[in-house]
Amino acid sequence: MRQPASSARAASSSAPGNVGDVRKANLARVLSVIAAAGEDQRFSRADIAQLSQLTKASVSSLVADLLAAGLVIEIGVHRDGERGRPSVGLILNPARCVIGMEINVDYIAAGLVDLSGKLLAHEILPRANHSATASEVLAALGELSQRLQAAALAQGLMILGGALAVPGLVDEERYTVLQAPNLGWERQDLDVAALLPGGRTRFRLFNEANASALAQQQLMDVQERDFLFVSGEVGIGGGLIIDAELFAGPRGHAGELGHVVIAPEGRACSCGGRGCLETIAGQEAILAAAGLGAVVDSASRQQRIQQLFQALEIGTEPAVSAVAEAGKSLGIAVASAMRLYDVSTVVFGGHFAALELWLRPALEASLRVHAPSIAGQARLLCSPLGQTGALVGAARSVVGDLLEAPHLLVE
Amino acid sequence: MRQPASSARAASSSAPGNVGDVRKANLARVLSVIAAAGEDQRFSRADIAQLSQLTKASVSSLVADLLAAGLVIEIGVHRDGERGRPSVGLILNPARCVIGMEINVDYIAAGLVDLSGKLLAHEILPRANHSATASEVLAALGELSQRLQAAALAQGLMILGGALAVPGLVDEERYTVLQAPNLGWERQDLDVAALLPGGRTRFRLFNEANASALAQQQLMDVQERDFLFVSGEVGIGGGLIIDAELFAGPRGHAGELGHVVIAPEGRACSCGGRGCLETIAGQEAILAAAGLGAVVDSASRQQRIQQLFQALEIGTEPAVSAVAEAGKSLGIAVASAMRLYDVSTVVFGGHFAALELWLRPALEASLRVHAPSIAGQARLLCSPLGQTGALVGAARSVVGDLLEAPHLLVE
DNA sequence: CCCATATAGTTCAGGGCATAAACTAAATGG
DNA sequence: CCATTTAGTTTATGCCCTGAACTATATGGG
Numbered sequence: 001m002r003q004p005a006s007s008a009r010a011a012s013s014s015a016p017g018n019v020g021d022v023r024k025a026n027l028a029r030v031l032s033v034i035a036a037a038g039e040d041q042r043f044s045r046a047d048i049a050q051l052s053q054l055t056k057a058s059v060s061s062l063v064a065d066l067l068a069a070g071l072v073i074e075i076g077v078h079r080d081g082e083r084g085r086p087s088v089g090l091i092l093n094p095a096r097c098v099i100g101m102e103i104n105v106d107y108i109a110a111g112l113v114d115l116s117g118k119l120l121a122h123e124i125l126p127r128a129n130h131s132a133t134a135s136e137v138l139a140a141l142g143e144l145s146q147r148l149q150a151a152a153l154a155q156g157l158m159i160l161g162g163a164l165a166v167p168g169l170v171d172e173e174r175y176t177v178l179q180a181p182n183l184g185w186e187r188q189d190l191d192v193a194a195l196l197p198g199g200r201t202r203f204r205l206f207n208e209a210n211a212s213a214l215a216q217q218q219l220m221d222v223q224e225r226d227f228l229f230v231s232g233e234v235g236i237g238g239g240l241i242i243d244a245e246l247f248a249g250p251r252g253h254a255g256e257l258g259h260v261v262i263a264p265e266g267r268a269c270s271c272g273g274r275g276c277l278e279t280i281a282g283q284e285a286i287l288a289a290a291g292l293g294a295v296v297d298s299a300s301r302q303q304r305i306q307q308l309f310q311a312l313e314i315g316t317e318p319a320v321s322a323v324a325e326a327g328k329s330l331g332i333a334v335a336s337a338m339r340l341y342d343v344s345t346v347v348f349g350g351h352f353a354a355l356e357l358w359l360r361p362a363l364e365a366s367l368r369v370h371a372p373s374i375a376g377q378a379r380l381l382c383s384p385l386g387q388t389g390a391l392v393g394a395a396r397s398v399v400g401d402l403l404e405a406p407h408l409l410v411e
Numbered sequence: 412m413r414q415p416a417s418s419a420r421a422a423s424s425s426a427p428g429n430v431g432d433v434r435k436a437n438l439a440r441v442l443s444v445i446a447a448a449g450e451d452q453r454f455s456r457a458d459i460a461q462l463s464q465l466t467k468a469s470v471s472s473l474v475a476d477l478l479a480a481g482l483v484i485e486i487g488v489h490r491d492g493e494r495g496r497p498s499v500g501l502i503l504n505p506a507r508c509v510i511g512m513e514i515n516v517d518y519i520a521a522g523l524v525d526l527s528g529k530l531l532a533h534e535i536l537p538r539a540n541h542s543a544t545a546s547e548v549l550a551a552l553g554e555l556s557q558r559l560q561a562a563a564l565a566q567g568l569m570i571l572g573g574a575l576a577v578p579g580l581v582d583e584e585r586y587t588v589l590q591a592p593n594l595g596w597e598r599q600d601l602d603v604a605a606l607l608p609g610g611r612t613r614f615r616l617f618n619e620a621n622a623s624a625l626a627q628q629q630l631m632d633v634q635e636r637d638f639l640f641v642s643g644e645v646g647i648g649g650g651l652i653i654d655a656e657l658f659a660g661p662r663g664h665a666g667e668l669g670h671v672v673i674a675p676e677g678r679a680c681s682c683g684g685r686g687c688l689e690t691i692a693g694q695e696a697i698l699a700a701a702g703l704g705a706v707v708d709s710a711s712r713q714q715r716i717q718q719l720f721q722a723l724e725i726g727t728e729p730a731v732s733a734v735a736e737a738g739k740s741l742g743i744a745v746a747s748a749m750r751l752y753d754v755s756t757v758v759f760g761g762h763f764a765a766l767e768l769w770l771r772p773a774l775e776a777s778l779r780v781h782a783p784s785i786a787g788q789a790r791l792l793c794s795p796l797g798q799t800g801a802l803v804g805a806a807r808s809v810v811g812d813l814l815e816a817p818h819l820l821v822e
Numbered sequence: 823c824c825c826a827t828a829t830a831g832t833t834c835a836g837g838g839c840a841t842a843a844a845c846t847a848a849a850t851g852g
Numbered sequence: 853c854c855a856t857t858t859a860g861t862t863t864a865t866g867c868c869c870t871g872a873a874c875t876a877t878a879t880g881g882g
Contacts, residue, residue, distance in 0.1 A: 019838055019869055022430055026840085029428065046859055054428060058840055060860060077848095084858025085848040226661040238751075242661065249753030250637040250653065260747040261781045264673065264739075272783040273746070328675075335684070336671040340649075340751055342660030370672045372683040430840055430867050437869085457830055466870055471831060488877095495829025496877040 023062075024407040026054060030062045031406050034072055034090050035116070042075060042089030063090060069410040070096065070158070071115070071402075092116055098402070099148060099162040100395025101195065103137055104208065104387075105130055105182050105234050106302070110144045111388055112152055112159075113395035115403065117218055121151060122388050134177075134188045142194045149197055160402055160409075161202035162195060163394035165211035167233055169253050172205050181270060182234040202401060206394045209255065210246055213239025215393030216347050216383050227345035228337055229383070230257055230330075232352035234283050234301075240341060246397070258282065260333040277333045281326035283351055289322035305351070312358050320358060327359040331366025338374055349383035356382045434473075435818040437465060441473045442817050445483055445501050446527070453486060453500030474501060480821040481507065481569070482526070482813075503527050509813070510559060510573040511806025512606065514548055515619065515798075516541055516593050516645050517713070521555045522799055523563055523570075524806035526814065528629055532562060533799050545588075545599045553605045560608055571813055571820070572613035573606060574805035576622035578644055580664050583616050592681060593645040613812055617805045620666065621657055624650025626804030627758050627794050638756035639748055640794070641668055641741075643763035645694050645712075651752060657808070669693065671744040688744045692737035694762055700733035716762070723769050731769060738770040742777025749785055760794035767793045 033051045037043050043051070049059045066072040075089040092115040101110040108129065111122030125144055129137050145162075152159055168180025177188040192203045206214075213229035216239075220227065225244040231237040236258035240247040248254055258278040259271050266275030267285075279285055283301070287293070290311060292304040311319035334346055352359060360380070367375045383389070402409065444462045448454050454462070460470045477483040486500040503526035512521045519540065522533030536555055540548050556573075563570055579591025588599040603614045617625075624640035627650075631638065636655040642648040647669035651658040659665055669689040670682050677686030678696075690696055694712070698704070701722060703715040722730035745757055763770060771791070778786045794800070813820065 019430060019433055019840095019867085022428070022433055022839065022868095026428055044859070052428075055841055056860065057842080057862080061839085081850085082858080083850045083856070085860075087859060250755075251753055254751065254753040256750055256753075259750050259782065261743045262672075262675065264743055264781070273781045275781065332672045332675055336747060337751055339667055339670050340665065340748055342662050342665040342667075344661075370675070370684045370686065371670065428840080430838090430869095433839095433868060455830070467831065468833080468871080469869055472868085492879085493829080494827065494879045496831075496875095498830055 024405070026052075026058065027062055027065060027406045027410060028404050030054070030059060031066060031071065031403050034066075035092055035403055037091065042091055044087030044089060046087060048090070065410045066406060069406065071406055071409060095157055096160050097152060097157050098395045098398045099145060099152075099159055099196065100391035100393075100398075101141060101145060101162065101164045102208065102211070102387075102391040102394070103129060103141060103164070103166045103183065104390075105167065107387065108137065108141050108144060109387060109391050110141070110148050111391050111395070112148060112157065113392055113399060114157075115399055117392070117396045117399060119388060119392050120155075120157070121148065122391070123148065124387050130182070130184050134183070134185050137183070138191070138194065145195050159197055159201065161204075161398040162192075163204045163206060163211070163391075163398045164190070164195065165206040165208045165390035165394040167208040167235065167237070169256075170205045170207055172252055175203070175205050177205070202398055204394065204398050204401070206390070206397070207237065207239070207252070208233065208390045209237025210239040210248060210252075211390040211393035211397070212237075212349055212383070212385055213241055213255075213347075213393065214246055214397050215385055215389040216349065217241050217244070217393075218396065219384070220347075224345060226343050227347055228255065228257075228334075228341060228343050229347045229349060230334070230352060232281070232283070232348065232350040232355075236278050236282055238337070240343070242341070242343075257333055257337060260336060262329045262332050277329055280329040281333075286322050286326050286351075289325060290319040291322075292319075309354075312355075323355055323358040324362040326355075327362030328366040330359070331363040332370055334363070334380075335367055335371035335374070338378065339371065344374065344377050345379040345381065347381045347383050349385055349389065353382040353384070435816070437463075437469065438473055438476060438817045438821060439815050441465070441470060442477060442482065442814050445477075446503055446814055448502065453502055455498030455500060457498060459501070476821045477817060480817065482817055482820060506568055507571055508563060508568050509806040509809045510556060510563075510570055510607065511802035511804075511809075512552060512556060512573065512575045513619065513622070513798075513802040513805070514540060514552060514575070514577045514594065515801075516578065518798065519548065519552050519555060520798060520802050521552070521559050522802050522806070523559060523568065524803055524810060525568075526810055528803070528807045528810060530799060530803050531566075531568070532559065533802070534559065535798050541593070541595050545594070545596050548594070549602070549605065556606050570608055570612065572615075572809040573603075574615045574617060574622070574802075574809045575601070575606065576617040576619045576801035576805040578619040578646065578648065580667075581616045581618055583663055586614070586616050588616075613809055615805065615809050615812070617801070617808070618648065618650070618659075618663070619644065619801045620648025621650040621659060621663075622801040622804035622808070623648075623760055623794070623796055624652055624666075624758075624804065625657055625808050626796055626800040627760065628652050628655070628804075629807065630795070631758075635756060637754050638758055639666065639668075639745075639752060639754050640758045640760060641745070641763060643692070643694070643759065643761040643766075647689050647693055649748070651754070653752070653754075668744055668748060671747060673740045673743050688740055691740040692744075697733050697737050697762075700736060701730040702733075703730075720765075723766075734766055734769040735773040737766075738773030739777040741770070742774040743781055745774070745791075746778055746782035746785070749789065750782065755785065755788050756790040756792070758792045758794050760796050760800065764793040764795070 029052050033048050045059050049056045072090050073093045075091050077086045097112045097114045100113050107124050107126045109124040112120040114120055166177055167182050169178040175190045209231040212231050216229050226242050229239040238255035238257035240255040259276040261275050262277050263275035267279040269276035269279045287304050290308050440463050444459045456470045460467045483501050484504045486502050488497045508523045508525045511524050518535050518537045520535040523531040525531055577588050578593050580589040582589055586601045620642040623642050627640050637653050640650040649666035649668035651666040670687040672686050673688050674686035678690040680687035680690045698715050701719050
């Protein structure tokens with residue numbers, strides 16, 4: 001036989017092919033309808049049949065599998081004074097959850113997120129991670145995770161997976177943090193087993209801004225399927241949601257707004273470049289421009305941030321113009337990003353949200369100058385996400401994976 | 412019954428659901444294997460079975476449908492001295508094609524592209540489109556299309572669809588050109604029927620840079636699944652290919668590099684902004700900076716471009732530094748775009764490709780200054796695409812649609 | 823010339839899955 | 853207490869892939 005050229009990629013694609021794959025897809029479809037139910041809304045098999053375009057018979061059979069897998073539970077009999085046999089409500093099993101974790105510069109955190117995306121419990125542990133080694137930090141996180149796992153067990157919760165968000169670039173496939181300058185990490189492989197309970201649980205590794213973007217998505221209108229989340233932390237990160245999905249780019253590093261060039265003749269950046277957004281609107285840059293000196297360690301940074309806010313409240317220079325300058329630059333970067341991504345909603349998180357009062361006027365003015373045609377329809381929001389945002393977003397993504405591939409749990 | 416909340420989006424998604432959808436997917440899978448065959452390579456049913464992971468029985472049945480639909484033909488008996496029953500080669504039917512069209516500032520063009528993506532015939536008609544009304548231009552294009560349709564008929568070619576590329580923003584869904592400043596078009600609905608033969612043929616409308624990016628993709632290595640195509644025409648457009656697919660963004664306008672802000676305090680741009688890349692590296696900007704005055708009409712532009720090249724050949728100022736300045740700015744924009752998209756390959760087309768000799772040094776230097784960490788691994792290429800690029804890319808995309816949904820033609 | 827061998831492609835029984843229609847279950851209301 | 857209404861299950865049917873048996877058509881050696 002002639003060599004059938006290795007170029008044919010078709011075989012590797014995971015298109016249906018098998019009749020059994022129809023069932024996989026339909027399990028996911030039924031589950032997605034159940035998951036789409038609102039807070040105090042319960043769909044019955046009959047509802048699901050209508051919403052999913054499947055027949056009642058199929059839905060019954062599919063639901064039976066989901067019940068057996070423990071992904072879904074029947075919840076009482078729903079009676080509301082109407083005629084006919086009462087329907088049986090179906091909801092995502094509230095006793096299944098995913099453990100979300102975050103390592104940031106000043107703290108580590110972990111929490112339990114159920115299949116509806118709700119944070120059931122969490123713990124935030126302040127920690128000067130920059131002045132510790134990676135293995136020390138990971139050991140502390142492992143301990144924190146163990147504690148939460150024990151709490152989950154006590155509540156009768158089963159943990160189906162885990163996720164970790166870190167402030168840096170990651171290789172999700174290999175569970176490797178490629179670089180996290182703000183943590184002082186170079187390249188760090190993760191021992192997933194040390195962070196999670198045994199078993200065949202799913203684990204994912206995220207960039208902090210991407211995870212936050214996913215968390216932000218849950219807070220937005222369902223209509224809002226496209227937005228850019230800009231996270232002002234020690235560095236400036238970004239997470240892009242396109243068509244209601246995270247757009248991470250070929251290697252997972254898309255959305256990084258911090259090194260967009262704002263001032264071609266500007267200051268040198270830690271990335272080796274020149275005039276990056278981070279050199280003007282990064283936390284260190286703002287503090288420096290506000291006359292609050294260089295940051296030595298995380299404790300002193302917290303203090304200086306306090307001082308910055310005090311100065312802003314009073315209206316003292318150069319703090320006010322430092323932030324205004326940051327807003328102006330942020331506006332330029334956002335203008336370019338909105339053009340390149342074709343996105344009209346941008347959500348600001350982290351210190352940008354905290355600085356909104358002083359940042360927004362300059363930001364909006366800058367956007368009007370540099371992109372008047374999109375400034376009018378631009379929606380600029382500030383995120384209410386706190387320190388649990390990233391871990392919730394990361395966990396929620398794993399929940400999404402589980403809900404999209406229920407057949408893996410139905411066996 | 413309780414109102415089953417309209418929020419459930421699941422029903423609208425086109426997941427399998429039906430056993431019949433397995434067949435649709437498998438028809439596409441088989442066809443994709445056949446399409447993946449190289450120039451003088453022919454897969455047999457047995458080869459396809461192996462490559463597609465389907466059984467010989469299934470492949471035979473699927474191939475029978477594709478043959479009946481006329482998408483595929485059997486081509487002789489392949490004999491090469493080996494034992495066993497000879498295999499029957501299967502190839503995409505060379506007598507099926509799509510008509511690709513382009514409207515640009517200085518010309519209109521149309522061509523026939525077969526299912527393998529090959530340009531079978533084409534015609535380019537120089538025309539000063541800027542100084543004509545949209546309906547005049549469209550009438551001329553309709554005429555050109557008719558001529559090619561007649562030629563196709565004469566050769567026994569059947570036309571399965573069409574595509575049009577224009578230098579401007581489009582609303583693909585509505586077949587509307589939203590704005591094409593370089594054509595002088597404001598908002599223009601297209602009469603698709605006037606451009607295409609009757610029947611239920613598929614039609615798509617593209618931005619020129621996006622279409623060119625699709626054409627460029629065919630020229631690249633199969634491995635190269637992610638790149639940004641930057642098209643230097645009268646304006647500066649961009650087309651982004653991510654994971655071997657066009658990434659057009661929520662409204663189809665992603666990738667537009669022309670209005671990335673390069674010089675915050677720079678010149679006013681036609682978009683209403685300030686300091687956009689186009690104000691420095693656009694065709695008019697380069698000509699002006701080279702001392703070749705403002706462009707009045709397209710004829711004089713062609714002349715001035717000639718003059719520019721003459722000046723560059725000799726090395727005359729200010730032409731050389733005008734182009735170098737453009738290269739520098741282009742480098743800044745590309746650095747930001749590479750960061751935001753997480754792409755490491757950029758292909759330059761249009762006048763950027765023609766100016767490579769004078770543009771590249773400044774571009775590379777600029778990239779090294781502003782993004783040294785990615786400059787090393789960056790691949791900067793120049794595109795050999797000519798005036799047929801956009802029409803071929805647009806047509807090829809329609810071919811791709813047809814090959815991905817063969818069941819529509821199998822009836 | 824004939825038959826073993828090898829490969830391509832087809833036929834056919836079997837099983838998984840969704841569908842439609844008939845059927846059972848469990849409520850309301852007069 | 854029974855007609856009515858809605859929920860959910862059972863059953864016969866057909867589609868589609870699979871695997872194995874089978875047919876078709878070549879090569880090559882005796």
